[in-house]
Amino acid sequence: MSEPSANPPEDGPSGRTVTRGLARLWFGLPPVLRYIVLRLLAAVPVLIGVTFICFAILMAAPGDPVRIVMGQHYDEDIAAGLREQWGLDRPFIVQYGMFLGRVGTGDLGQSYVKGGLDVAPYIGARFVNTLLLTLAAMAIAIVVGMVAGIVSAARPRSLADYAMMLLAVTGISIPVFWLGLMLQLVFASKLGWLPVSDMTYSGNLSVLWRQVNGNYLAYWWRATGSHFLLPSVTLSVVPMAIIARLTRSSMLEVMNLDYIRTARAKGLSYRRVVLVHGLRNALIPIVTVIGNNFAVLLTGAVLTETVFAWPGLGRAMVQAIHQYDYPIVLGGVMLMAAVFVVVNLLVDLAYSIIDPRVRVG
Amino acid sequence: MGALKELLRNRSAAVGLVIVAVAVFVALTCQWLAPLDPVDQYRGYANQAPGTRFELAAAAAGGPTPAGTFWLGTDINGRDILSRVLYGARVSLLVGLVATLLNVLIGMTVGILAGYYGRWLDAVLMRLTDTFFAFPGMLLAIIILATLNQPAVREALTGVTSHIDPGMWGLFIALGLTGWTGIARVIRGQVLAMKEQEFIEAARAVGCGHARIILVHLVPNCLAPLIVLATMQVAYNILSEAGLSFLGLGIQPPDASWGGMLSEGRPYMETAWWWGVFPGLALAFTVLGFNLFGDGLRDVLDPRLKTRTS
Numbered sequence: 001m002s003e004p005s006a007n008p009p010e011d012g013p014s015g016r017t018v019t020r021g022l023a024r025l026w027f028g029l030p031p032v033l034r035y036i037v038l039r040l041l042a043a044v045p046v047l048i049g050v051t052f053i054c055f056a057i058l059m060a061a062p063g064d065p066v067r068i069v070m071g072q073h074y075d076e077d078i079a080a081g082l083r084e085q086w087g088l089d090r091p092f093i094v095q096y097g098m099f100l101g102r103v104g105t106g107d108l109g110q111s112y113v114k115g116g117l118d119v120a121p122y123i124g125a126r127f128v129n130t131l132l133l134t135l136a137a138m139a140i141a142i143v144v145g146m147v148a149g150i151v152s153a154a155r156p157r158s159l160a161d162y163a164m165m166l167l168a169v170t171g172i173s174i175p176v177f178w179l180g181l182m183l184q185l186v187f188a189s190k191l192g193w194l195p196v197s198d199m200t201y202s203g204n205l206s207v208l209w210r211q212v213n214g215n216y217l218a219y220w221w222r223a224t225g226s227h228f229l230l231p232s233v234t235l236s237v238v239p240m241a242i243i244a245r246l247t248r249s250s251m252l253e254v255m256n257l258d259y260i261r262t263a264r265a266k267g268l269s270y271r272r273v274v275l276v277h278g279l280r281n282a283l284i285p286i287v288t289v290i291g292n293n294f295a296v297l298l299t300g301a302v303l304t305e306t307v308f309a310w311p312g313l314g315r316a317m318v319q320a321i322h323q324y325d326y327p328i329v330l331g332g333v334m335l336m337a338a339v340f341v342v343v344n345l346l347v348d349l350a351y352s353i354i355d356p357r358v359r360v361g
Numbered sequence: 362m363g364a365l366k367e368l369l370r371n372r373s374a375a376v377g378l379v380i381v382a383v384a385v386f387v388a389l390t391c392q393w394l395a396p397l398d399p400v401d402q403y404r405g406y407a408n409q410a411p412g413t414r415f416e417l418a419a420a421a422a423g424g425p426t427p428a429g430t431f432w433l434g435t436d437i438n439g440r441d442i443l444s445r446v447l448y449g450a451r452v453s454l455l456v457g458l459v460a461t462l463l464n465v466l467i468g469m470t471v472g473i474l475a476g477y478y479g480r481w482l483d484a485v486l487m488r489l490t491d492t493f494f495a496f497p498g499m500l501l502a503i504i505i506l507a508t509l510n511q512p513a514v515r516e517a518l519t520g521v522t523s524h525i526d527p528g529m530w531g532l533f534i535a536l537g538l539t540g541w542t543g544i545a546r547v548i549r550g551q552v553l554a555m556k557e558q559e560f561i562e563a564a565r566a567v568g569c570g571h572a573r574i575i576l577v578h579l580v581p582n583c584l585a586p587l588i589v590l591a592t593m594q595v596a597y598n599i600l601s602e603a604g605l606s607f608l609g610l611g612i613q614p615p616d617a618s619w620g621g622m623l624s625e626g627r628p629y630m631e632t633a634w635w636w637g638v639f640p641g642l643a644l645a646f647t648v649l650g651f652n653l654f655g656d657g658l659r660d661v662l663d664p665r666l667k668t669r670t671s
Binding site for chain 2: 185
């Protein structure tokens with residue numbers, strides 16, 4: 001951006017005008033936009049760091065991906081060709097530089113294993129599946145978790161409060177994948193109410209359509225909805241418990257403040273004070289934790305996806321790691337880290353909407 | 362002593378402490394508690410439901426009890442689930458504690474250096490923390506483990522210590538290197554707040570060097586949040602160990618670990634539910650114990666952490 005002096009002086013604007021123009025443009029932007037741009041720029045070193053660490057670990061591995069990918073059909077000539085094609089014969093730093101160069105143009109390379117498949121569209125599609133699962137799980141977690149937290153805080157030390165908080169601490173302690181297995185065992189295998197795994201109906205859809213006699217709701221449920229229920233409930237348990245606990249403690253803190261007493265003294269009903277005055281001000285820590293958990297879920301759905309054979313990014317990456325499919329591993333790690341950064345940015349922006357005292361920028 | 366009394370009066374802390382104590386006791390004494398060898402396969406007794414009686418042929422005499430009950434049943438290979446669950450406690454706790462120790466060492470060092478020296482060191486260390494924090498979920502641990510799990514590395518690690526499973530080394534390293542970011546951030550905040558207080562200034566005025574200020578004045582004042590965070594981190598590390606072993610990356614069968622048992626038992630869930638249910642229960646209870654204890658510790662030692670750790 002700062003190379004304006006290279007412009008030909010006769011017809012283009014001079015260097016200083018360009019700099020000044022840019023400066024005027026920059027400071028003319030709304031502060032929020034400036035803040036977003038700066039935050040995204042600050043994320044670049046983090047993304048470089050993440051890929052560098054990942055790259056270094058993969059390269060330090062003693063195994064030879066070419067040998068593993070080719071398996072029994074190993075042939076020295078073809079192997080040498082592949083090494084050259086994938087750049088594996090170059091020094092580490094050069095390989096990393098080549099990787100960054102390609103990323104800069106939006107190209108994440110081709111899979112080693114899946115017949116030269118382009119990595120970017122592949123992980124993109126898998127990511128969408130993970131995103132759908134995560135959104136469903138987060139919706140369940142927010143609704144149930146916040147209601148439980150508010151109920152607990154409204155009557156602290158009541159039986160309902162103790163029960164909720166015991167459930168919540170159990171929720172953060174339960175191994176997610178084990179919960180998934182148990183739900184599968186009960187609701188899918190034993191009771192047969194829900195499908196065991198997969199994201200969509202595995203049979204012939206037109207047959208299914210005839211089976212349900214054109215009832216669209218039943219069709220949707222059999223084809224997709226029922227497949228979402230168990231995985232999203234499984235994935236929602238940990239954030240649900242965390243949100244419930246935090247909603248409770250955050251509400252209790254706020255409910256002790258003076259303005260709540262004022263609101264009560266004005267004669268407002270307890271329900272109104274809790275829901276309108278209390279909740280709104282208790283929301284800030286809750287939003288943080290919702291944002292953090294969303295990012296963690298999005299990137300950590302590996303176990304749930306494995307249990308339910310969900311075609312998401314986490315499972316794709318575990319497979320890729322086992323198969324030494326480095327381009328998919330690197331692309332996936334980068335995508336997930338980028339999502340993490342963006343979600344955290346959105347959380348910070350959400351503060352300023354909830355709490356006008358917080359100014360962004 | 363006041364804190365200890367208060368801790369025991371705190372209901373969740375007391376319950377948590379009992380569960381943790383039981384788990385530690387089992388982990389230390391599993392070779393005497395377990396009725397049978399966790400790895401031995403009892404032919405003819407594959408896939409037995411909980412409570413099945415057994416009598417071993419004379420050939421197996423000299424080993425464990427010749428007759429008894431498979432209280433929790435057996436798996437498809439005829440291994441006793443109860444013994445495997447008991448031995449699994451050892452793996453879980455060992456990995457949980459060692460990994461947490463590494464987390465604390467790294468997190469504490471990074472947090473104190475960043476908070477105390479500030480300036481460029483703070484900037485560098487915090488960007489490093491951000492980087493590790495942005496690493497998706499368990500993926501960094503998975504990548505590290507996949508690297509360490511290769512035959513050549515496993516062989517080298519076996520050479521170092523013959524009685525520790527090489528998969529265990531991988532878990533120590535992978536979890537130790539990934540879980541320290543939260544600790545580093547909280548400790549840094551703590552040090553930043555303390556640095557400006559009078560007692561640090563006084564120490565400096567008396568002529569204390571940096572090392573003495575850090576070790577004698579800062580570290581002890583960081584202990585309260587550190588203990589709370591470390592307790593919760595043990596719970597997290599135990600869960601992660603189980604998850605990684607479930608994915609086939611941690612402890613390898615036939616060695617007993619809860620996550621590994623869940624992964625082995627998964628295909629047989631419908632016919633042999635006991636294979637998957639009991640290790641999961643043991644895991645959930647142990648983690649619950651650490652979480653309850655951590656909650657109680659936090660309420661007693663450092664209530665302000667509430668909004669930061671839950």
